[in-house]
Amino acid sequence: MSYTPGNPVTRWIEYRLPIFGFVHHQLVDYPTPRNLNYWWNFGSLAGIALVIQIATGVVLAMHYSADSNLAFDSIQQIMRNVNYGWLLRYIHLNGSSMFFAVVYIHIFRGLYYGSYKTPRELLWWLGLIILLLMMATAFMGYVLPWGQLSYWAATVITNLFTAIPLVGDAITQWLWGGFVVGDPTLKRFFSLHYLLPFVIVGVVFVHLWALHVHKSNNPLGIDTKGPKDTLPFHPYYTVKDLAGLGVFLLIFAAIVFFAPEALVATINNEPANPLLTPPHIVPEWYFLAFYAILRAIPNKLLGVMAMFGSILILFALPWLDTSPVRSAKFRPIYKQVFWLLVIDAAVLTWVGANPPMGKFVLIGRLATAYYFLHLVVLMPLIGWFERPRPLPESITTPVLKEGAAAGGAS
Amino acid sequence: MAGTAPTVGHGGEDETRRDFLYLATGAVAVVGTAAAVWPLIDSMNPSADVLAASSTEVDLEPVALGQRITVVWRGKPIFIDHRPEAEIAKARAVDVASLRDPATDEQRAPRPEWLIVIGICTHLGCIPLGQKEGDPRGDWGGWFCPCHGSHYDTAARIRKGPAPKNLYLPPYAFKGKTVVKIG
Numbered sequence: 001m002s003y004t005p006g007n008p009v010t011r012w013i014e015y016r017l018p019i020f021g022f023v024h025h026q027l028v029d030y031p032t033p034r035n036l037n038y039w040w041n042f043g044s045l046a047g048i049a050l051v052i053q054i055a056t057g058v059v060l061a062m063h064y065s066a067d068s069n070l071a072f073d074s075i076q077q078i079m080r081n082v083n084y085g086w087l088l089r090y091i092h093l094n095g096s097s098m099f100f101a102v103v104y105i106h107i108f109r110g111l112y113y114g115s116y117k118t119p120r121e122l123l124w125w126l127g128l129i130i131l132l133l134m135m136a137t138a139f140m141g142y143v144l145p146w147g148q149l150s151y152w153a154a155t156v157i158t159n160l161f162t163a164i165p166l167v168g169d170a171i172t173q174w175l176w177g178g179f180v181v182g183d184p185t186l187k188r189f190f191s192l193h194y195l196l197p198f199v200i201v202g203v204v205f206v207h208l209w210a211l212h213v214h215k216s217n218n219p220l221g222i223d224t225k226g227p228k229d230t231l232p233f234h235p236y237y238t239v240k241d242l243a244g245l246g247v248f249l250l251i252f253a254a255i256v257f258f259a260p261e262a263l264v265a266t267i268n269n270e271p272a273n274p275l276l277t278p279p280h281i282v283p284e285w286y287f288l289a290f291y292a293i294l295r296a297i298p299n300k301l302l303g304v305m306a307m308f309g310s311i312l313i314l315f316a317l318p319w320l321d322t323s324p325v326r327s328a329k330f331r332p333i334y335k336q337v338f339w340l341l342v343i344d345a346a347v348l349t350w351v352g353a354n355p356p357m358g359k360f361v362l363i364g365r366l367a368t369a370y371y372f373l374h375l376v377v378l379m380p381l382i383g384w385f386e387r388p389r390p391l392p393e394s395i396t397t398p399v400l401k402e403g404a405a406a407g408g409a410s
Numbered sequence: 411m412a413g414t415a416p417t418v419g420h421g422g423e424d425e426t427r428r429d430f431l432y433l434a435t436g437a438v439a440v441v442g443t444a445a446a447v448w449p450l451i452d453s454m455n456p457s458a459d460v461l462a463a464s465s466t467e468v469d470l471e472p473v474a475l476g477q478r479i480t481v482v483w484r485g486k487p488i489f490i491d492h493r494p495e496a497e498i499a500k501a502r503a504v505d506v507a508s509l510r511d512p513a514t515d516e517q518r519a520p521r522p523e524w525l526i527v528i529g530i531c532t533h534l535g536c537i538p539l540g541q542k543e544g545d546p547r548g549d550w551g552g553w554f555c556p557c558h559g560s561h562y563d564t565a566a567r568i569r570k571g572p573a574p575k576n577l578y579l580p581p582y583a584f585k586g587k588t589v590v591k592i593g
Contacts, residue, residue, distance in 0.1 A: 152536065156557065159535035174451075178460045179484040180530075188454065275480060275487050277536040279556045295558060300533060300574050356558060 026212060031230035032237050033218035035395050039113075040216065041244035042106035047204065048245060049099035054197050056092040060085075064144065066190035068183040071146035072271040090260040091252075096138050097263055098252050100286035103131065111317075112338055114326030115217040121318040123214075126207040128314055130200055135287070137196040140189040142284060149265050151272030152281050154181045154189070160294075163304040180274060221327025222391055229395040280355060288352030289345050295356045296368035306368065313375055320375055322383030330389040334382050337374070344370050460484075465593030467585070470524065478541045480529060483592045487529035487537055488580055489553070490590075493564065498522045500551065501565035510568050511576045518565040518576070521584065526592070527566040528580050531555040533573035538562060553577070 003021035005011045014020050063082050065074040078085035107127070110116055116124035143154045158175050162168040177184030215224065224230050231237070255262065263285060267278045283291050293310050297303035313320075328335040344367050351364040392398045466483040468490065473479055478491045491497075501515040519525045531538050533555065539545040540553035540562075548554035548561035550569045555562075560571030567576040582592045 152557075156534040156536065159533075162535075174455050176456075177454055178456050180486050182485055184454075184457070184460070274485065275482070275537060277556060281536070281557050295572075298572055300572060303572070 027238075028232065028234040030212070030233035031215065031224070031227070032233050033216055033224050033395060034229060034231045034236075035218050035220060036216065036237065036240075037219050038240075038244060039105070039109040039219075041241055042102050042109060044241045045102045045244060045248050046099065046106055048248075049095060049102055050197065050200060050204065053092060053095050053099060054201075056088045056095065057194070057197065059088055060092055061190075061194060064190075066144070066187050068146060068186050068272070071144060071186060075145045087256070090256045094252070094255050094260060094263065096141065097284070097286065098248070098255075099134065100138070102248070103134065104286070107131070108342060110217075111341070112328045113217055113219060114221050114321070114323075114328070116318045117321065117326050118318065119214050120210075120217065123207065123210040124318060125315055126203055126210055128311065130203050130207060132311065133196055133200045133203065137193060137200065138284070138286070140193040140196075143186065143189050144193060145268065146186060146272045147268035148270045148272055148276075148278050149268040149281065151181060151274065152277055153283060154185060156281060158185075160304050160307075163301045165301070182274070217326060218395065219327060219329060220392060220395055221325065221329070222395065225394045282353055285349065285353070288350075289348035290352075292348040292352035292364045293368045293371070295352075296361075296364040306372075310371060313372070317375065317379070320379045322380045323386065323388065324383075325388040325391065330391055331382075331386055332389065333386045337378055337382060340370070341374050344374065465591060467589060467591050469589050471588045475523075480541050481592070483528075483580060486580075488592060489525075489527050489529040489541060489566070489577070491525040491527075491564075491566075493519070493523055493525055497551065497564040501563060501567075504563070504565075504567075511574070513565070513567060513576055515565045518567065518579070524590070525564075525566060526580065526582055526590065527577040529553075529577065531557065531560055531573055532568065532575040532577065533558055533560055533571070538577070 003014075003018075003024045005014050005020050010020055060078065063074065063078045063085065065071055075089070078089050080086075082088075110124065110127070139153070139157060143150045158172055158181060161172045161175060164171060173179060175185070176182065177188065218224075265282065282288065290307050290310060294303045294307040297306050323331060323334065325331055328338055347363065347367045348371065351360050351367060354360045356364070464484055466481060466488075468481050470490070470492070473490065473492045475492050476494050478489060481488045481490065493501075498515065498519075501518070504515075506512050506514050515522070518527075529537055529541070534557060536555050536557035538553035538555040538560070540547040546554045546556075548563075548569075550561055550563035552562040552564045552566055552569075554560070555571065555573065558572050560573035561569050562573075562577060563569050565576075568574070580592050582590055584590050
């Protein structure tokens with residue numbers, strides 16, 4: 001399996017730093033299950049979204065001023081005067097939504113096909129750490145334009161820490177660098193908003209490292225047994241990933257060019273006013289479900305704990321799910337219950353977008369209760385009483401048998 | 411062999427000595443790292459100029475009866491309410507034990523006609539409405555927070571909604587008849 005480059009210069013480098021061999025093993029002849037479907041595109045799409053965010057972000061930072069008196073105007077400067085500033089900002093702004101959309105699909109794919117199960121628990125954990133880092137980065141990025149929603153989102157979210165008993169106020173003042181959200185807060189958020197994406201890149205590499213130890217899961221959820229079950233990553237999956245990328249970029253471009261402000265609340269085009277809270281504060285769509293969980297619980301501390309708990313509980317998922325079968329394809333009951341969680345997440349998102357009044361209070365509470373019930377009660381129970389359908393011997397066996405049967409019939 | 415016996419003895423001594431050195435080095439490293447990290451952490455706390463701008467003087471002379479004004483102290487809005495008799499009476503008629511965050515009106519406003527509170531909702535930090543004419547004042551005629559629906563009464567005590575506490579009182583003292591120093 002050793003790799004010898006043909007070109008003498010490459011060979012000279014390879015002897016001293018085996019980088020070409022590394023790339024060859026990890027990206028070219030890397031054995032990948034041959035039955036991956038299009039749901040397996042979203043990991044590489046997430047990686048590309050991250051690269052797009054970093055590339056546009058680095059350039060935007062060259063024009064942005066992290067000062068509470070200048071921030072809002074510097075955004076206007078980028079939009080009106082900087083060459084292609086509008087394009088870079090709209091890509092960066094909507095890129096965060098694309099990134100989250102792709103990552104959420106990636107997570108639900110993992111949930112459906114049991115990609116978090118042994119031996120991929122750490123892979124799952126690393127993914128959740130990336131999600132938490134993404135949330136922190138996205139939140140701080142949202143504050144930078146210093147519009148009304150930027151300011152009040154920063155206020156509401158940092159105030160979550162006042163719920164901590166005894167030290168809550170001290171921690172919150174430390175986060176602010178003052179007694180309210182202000183200039184020191186903006187400056188540190190900008191610093192961290194620039195830093196965290198590179199931390200994400202680091203964790204992504206560890207995520208890929210863990211992935212490449214036991215390789216990708218697949219729609220059947222069974223281990224690959226030898227070369228019959230796999231294909232080299234290049235050209236088979238590089239091409240499949242590129243096909244998916246084309247669709248991703250089409251949708252992305254459609255938003256950037258035809259509806260760039262569709263996901264932006266108009267009130268954020270007003271400069272921040274620390275003495276006036278806008279009447280209806282909502283976070284970006286990708287946080288709405290968590291916001292709904294926060295508001296579902298009428299106690300401040302418990303609400304904050306439920307919100308953070310809703311993500312932290314996913315770390316325990318490999319042990320909460322007691323079924324030894326990975327793929328929902330062979331789990332007749334889980335296969336249906338899975339969709340209830342998808343619907344639940346959609347309902348929570350819808351509730352989070354609406355004011356906490358009337359029917360939304362009740363629906364929000366029921367949906368929050370179901371979320372935790374699903375993970376803490378249903379996942380372990382279904383694993384116990386469900387009778388999974390028989391698993392195929394290997395990835396290729398059912399295909400070859402069907403092929404043989406069809407051949408015999410003709 | 412004769413030579414080995416002392417080395418075994420020495421080895422035992424060496425081990426305790428090494429353990430000690432190991433632990434001592436570790437302890438110094440931990441304390442040293444903590445000492446080096448502290449300036450990084452503390453630099454994020456409010457700076458000297460922010461702390462210095464921490465008192466505000468307000469002349470209450472021009473505030474008419476029934477008028478509410480907002481002043482800024484440490485970047486926070488301070489609500490000053492020149493309360494009419496009716497509002498004071500309403501605030502005093504309440505059974506204190508029934509409140510979420512029990513406090514008498516006398517504790518809230520030592521000079522009953524002047525209620526001075528920090529205008530930041532104790533839930534998640536929004537600014538409650540009620541300072542301007544035409545603002546909703548909630549079910550108890552005080553203030554209403556638009557973010558998550560907390561209602562405060564005419565002594566700015568929490569009566570309904572998710573906020574856990576009454577609006578906080580800033581430290582303040584009256585200087586003479588009409589001037590108040592906040593902070």
